[in-house]
Amino acid sequence: MIGFIIGLFIGAFIGVAVMCLCTVASKSDEEIENHTDDRK
Numbered sequence: 001m002i003g004f005i006i007g008l009f010i011g012a013f014i015g016v017a018v019m020c021l022c023t024v025a026s027k028s029d030e031e032i033e034n035h036t037d038d039r040k
Helices: 002-039
Strands: none
């Protein structure tokens, strides 16, 4: 039972970390498009 609870917390933490990385990557893609437009 303790293993399940520990696994639940670790899985939730990894899930949140992956969502944060996806959000950062999305924002980065938008910024890259803005920078390439400025260079033209």
